[in-house]
Amino acid sequence: MSVAAQVAFRNGSIFTGSGQPLANHVALVNDGKISAVLDEAQAAAFINDATEVIDLDGALLAPGFQDSHIHPVSGGTELLQCNLSEADSVQEVVDTIAAYAAANPELEWIVGGGWSMDHYAGGAPLASLIDAVVPDRPVALASRDHHSLWANSEALRRAGITAATADPADGRIERLEDGSPAGTLHEGAMGLVEAITPELTEDFALAGLLKAQDDLLAQGITGWQDAMINEYNGADSLAAVYQRALAEGNLKVRVRGAQWWKRDQGLEQIPGMIALREQAAALEMPERYSLGTVKIMVDGIAENFTAAMIEPYRDKCGHATENKGISFISAEDLATYVTALDKEGFQVHFHALGDRAVRDALDAVAAARAANGPSDNRHHLAHLQIVSQADAARFVELDVTANLQPLWACHEDQLDELTLPFMPHSAQDRQYPFGEIAATGARLAAGSDWPVSSANPLEGSHIAVNRISPENQSVPLGGEAQCLSLKAILAAYTSGTAYVNHLDEVSGHIAEGFAADLVVVFPNPFEVPAEQIYKSQVRSTWIDGQCVYRAADLPEPVNAR
Template sequence: MIPPERLRRRTLLATGLASVAAIPSAVAPAASPRPRSGAALVVHNARVLTGVAGAPPQEAIAVGRDGRVLATGPSAVVRRHAGRDTDVVDAAGATVMSGIVDGHAHPVGAGVRSLKLSLEHRSFTVDQLQGTLRGFLEESDGSEPDGWLEVVDWNPVGLLPPGTEAHHRILDALPTRRPVALIGADGHVAWVNRRALDLAGIDRGTPDPPAGSIARGPGGEPTGILRDDALYAVTRLIPGPGGEQLYDACSRVLTRAAAQGVTTFLDAACTDWELGVYAALASSDRLPQRVAAALRLDPDEVADPPEALAWLREARAKHREVPGLAIRTAKVFLDGVIEHPSRSAALLDPYLDGDGRPTDHRGDLHATGARFAKLATLLDRHGFQVHAHAVGDRAVRTALDGYEAARRANGPRDNRHTIAHLQLVHPDDLPRFRRLGVVACMQLQWAMRNEWTVEALLPYLGERRHRWLYPARGLERNGAVLAGGSDWPVDPLGVWNQIRTAEDREGNSARQGALYPEREGLERASALRMHTAGSAYQLRMDRLVGRLTPGRAADLVVLDRDVTRIPVQQVGDAQVRLTLVGGKPVFDADTEEGKRVRAEMMLSPLTSARPASYPGTGTGTGTGSGAGRSRCGCGAPGPATARA
C-alpha cells in the first residue's frame, strides 16, 4: 500500500510578470483572462491500465479539458501536455485504471435501505431475534398499534440452531399489535406476522401469484414466509421515504460508491418510480455516476411483448433529456433463488432432499420458453437489450434458447443480451454464450464457501452440480464476454473484494475457505477487465467508458497501490484516492469532503443505516460485513414499484 501522503499533487501556475501587478490600475491596460492551456490533469509515475487486452501498463495519463483521455504513455512524453494551470498528480507507482462499471446493481434501493432498520445479515436464535425486534419496537413505540415495523437485511438461512423454521408465530409473540415484516437480504423472501398477513388479505384461499409463492403449513395455512412476487401483497402497504429525505439518502450512498471507484451503474430493475428519483438527482447535480436503467417487466408484460415495447419506448422518450441516464434495456425474471429454504431457482434436474435423495421439485420458471422467446425476439428487433435474471441451469437454458430464437428471427443485431447471476450453468451451455453473443454478468463476491454455498446448498444439489457453481473460468475459456456486477445492496458494496473473490474464490469474509479456485478462479487481469471493459461492453457503452484510450471519457480511478502486483489477499483492501467521471472529480480523498466520506465508510459498511451498536443487534452472530448473500436483490420492491 502506498501511504496517502506520497500521492503528491501540485498545480502548475503561471509565472512572473510581477511588474505588471505593480502598475497602478488607473493606467494599466484592462486585463483579459489568459487562455487555459494544456491538459486539465496529468497523472504520472503510475501504472496506468488502459484496459486494452494484452497492452502493457503505461506510466502516465493526460486528461483533456473536454473530459476525455488525451494521451497515455511514458511520463516524459505525457507531461508535455501539462500547461501552466494543469493539475499534476504523482501517483507514486499506484494503479490508475478505468472506473468500475457495475453491470448489475440497485442504487436507489440502496438509498432506500439506508433509511431502514436493519438486522445486518446476522444469524440469531429465536430469543436473540425477538430481543432485537423488541428493541426496535421500544424505539418506535409511538407507532402502536398500526404503524409497520419493517426491518431489512434479514438472513433467511440464519435462524439458529440450524433447521429452525421461520413461522409467523415467532413474530406474533412480540409485545405489539403492529404489522411486522422482515425483508430478506436477497429481496426474494419476506417473513411477516399474522397482522401483516391479515392486512395483505393473505389466507388459506389466497392463490400464489404468477411469479411467486406463499409458504403454507400442512393444513394450507400461510406460515408467514412470502417468496418473490408474493412479497408485493405486503410491501405495497408499507409507506416508503420520499422527497428530500430520499434524494439525500441516494446522494449519500452514490457518493460513497464513487469513493469505491464506481463510475457507471446498471440499475437492474427500474420502474417509473426509480426513473423519477434519477431525474430528480440529476436535476440537482446529485448524480455522480452514469446510470443505465433496465426497466423491470412484470409477468403480464412478459406475456404481452407489444405492451412491454410500448412502455420501454414511452419511458425512454420521457427521460431522454435526463443527463447521465440511458434507457435501452428490459429486465426479466426467469426464476428465483437457489438456496434452501427458498429453492425457487429453476433447475434441469430436481433438487435433493438434503439427504441425497431426489425430490420432484425443480424450482419455479417464471416464464415459459416460448413466451420469453417471443418477447426477446420483438425487443431485439427494435434495438432493446434483454437482461435476464437466471440463477438455476434451467432458467439459464431458457434464456439462451430465447436469445437464440431472436437471433434466428432477426439475425445478429449486437444488442448484447445478458444473463445475470449464473449461479448454476450446465456445462453443455457454456459454449452457447460466445456463439449467441450473450454477455455473462456475474456477482463473484458470492463465490466462496460459507453458510449460503455449503449448508444451504450443497446437500440440495449434490457434489457434481455443486462443482458447477459460478463457472467464471469455464465461461471465459469458452469465449464468453464476462461482466461484473455487485447486486448492491444485497451485500454492502465492496468493489475490490468482488475483484479479489473473482480470482481467489474466497474473498475477505469467507468462513469456510475457497470455492473451487483451481477450477473456476480467474486471472487478475480478467477479474479487473470484467468489472471495467466487460461491463462497459454489456451496457453498450464500450466506445465511451471501460478503457483509458484517447478519445474515451476520462472515467478513471487513482488507487493507493499497484493492484496488478500485490498478493491477491491485499486486493480487497485497495483504497481509491481519486475518482473522475468525464474528467470531473466525484471523489477526492484529499479534500475535506473526501475525508468525511471515508470516515463514514470506516464506521459502517455501505448498506443500511442501523449501526451494529444498536441495542440488541450485537447479540446475533455472523456477517455484519455482508459475507456473500449468494442471491439477487433485484426482486426487492421499492416504496412504489407499481408503474404510474
C-alpha cells in the same frame, strides 16, 4: 495535444481497461477527458505549474468501476430504514428491529431489510421473533437477496394470509405444522404483504438514490445498470426519480436503466416501454442516463428452491424430489417476448440463475437472432449460478455477455448449508462456472446485485481470482479452473460493463478521448499476493476529471510538477 494538461496522474501504474497495467506512464486530462497516456519522459512536456498533479505514490489508476447489475434505490432506502445488513446473528437482528421501532414510534409500518437466510433454520425466520419485540405494528423486512420477505403476525393479519391462503403460482408461503403462515414469504408470495405496505414517496426514493450514490462513489463506482428501474415498493417507475436527480444536478454517475418486465403481462407492455425509453432519450443526455434495457426475471434463487433446474432438487436425505424450481415465464413465451423486444432495439437483461433458466434465456436469444438477424442490442445473462456444460459455449455463439456477481462464487454458510445439500448431483461441481465461460472467449461484465451483497468491486475481484473468501481456509469453489485472472475481472468491472451499458465509446477505458472517469486504488492489487487483493482500497474517485470522492486520510493534491 499541444497544451498543458489540467490534471496529470503519475508515479503509479495504469490499468487501461484491458491487458496488463502500464508502468511508468502518466495519464493526462483536459476538459474532463483523457488527452493522452504517455511515458514519463513524453508527459513532462505537458505538465506545468498550472497542472494539478496527482502523485499516485505507487497506486493503481484504473477506469472507474461500473456495476452491471445493481439496485441503488432499494439499497439506499434500506440504509435509511430498518437496516439489518450489519447484523451477524439472530439476536442482533431482533435487537436492531426493536431499537428501530423504539426510535420511530410514529411509523405505522416498520419496513426495511437486509437479513441473511443462513441465520435461520431452513433460511426462513418466524413471525414470532418479531412479535416478541414489535407485536402491535406491522413489520415487513426483505431478505438480503430480496427473494424473501419476513413479516410479523400483524402484517400477515392485515394482508389476510391464513392457513387457507393458497401459494401463488410464482411463490411459496412458509407454514407451521398446522398450515398457518410461519412468517416468511418467498418470491411471488411477497406481493401479498407488499401490496399493503406504504408506497415509496418520490422524495424518499430520491434520498435513497443519493445516499447510494455517495456510498458507491466511495467504492470507486462511476456508473451502473439499475436492474429494476420501476415496480419498486409501489412506485410505478423510478425513472422520475432519476430524471429529478438529473434536473437538480445531483446525478453524478452514468446510468443505464433496465425497465422491469411484469411477468403477469405480455407483449402489451412494450409500447409503454418504448415511450419511457423515448422520454429518457428526449433529455439528450445518453452518456449520463438511458432506458434502453428490459429486465426479465426468468427464475428465482436456489436457497428457496425456486431457481429453475434441469434436474430436480433433492430433499434433506439426498433423495430426488419433484421440484425443479419455478420458471416465471414459459420457454415459449420467453422466446416470443425476447424476439419482440430485440426487434424494437431493446437490450434484454436476464435474471437466470438455474441451468434451465440459463438454457431458456439462451434459447430465447437464439430465437430472436433467427427472426431478426444480428443486432447490437448486447443482451446479457446475470447471476449464472449453474450453467450446463452444453450451454457454456453458447454465450460466444450468440454474442451474449455473461454478467457475473463474483462475490457469491465461494464457499460460505448460505451456499454450503442451504444450497449445495439440496442441489441435483449434476450441479454440485458447476457452481458459478466463470472460468469455464471465460475460456470460451465470452464477453464478461461484473456487478454486485447490491444490496443483496457488498457492491465493493475489489472484494468481488478478490473472490473471482481466488474463489475463496478472505482469510478462509476453504478450497476454491469449483476448483482452480473456475478462477479468473485479475486483469480479466477488472476488465469485466470496467470496459466489460461499459460495453453492456452501451458506453464503451465513452468510458471504461483509459485512452485518448475517453471520459476521465477514474479510480485510484492502493495498494496496487497487481502487486500484492492474490490472497490479499481484498485489502486494496479506493483512494479517490473521479468523474469527468473532477474528484467526487477522496479518502478521509488523504491530503488535498498539490499543484506542482
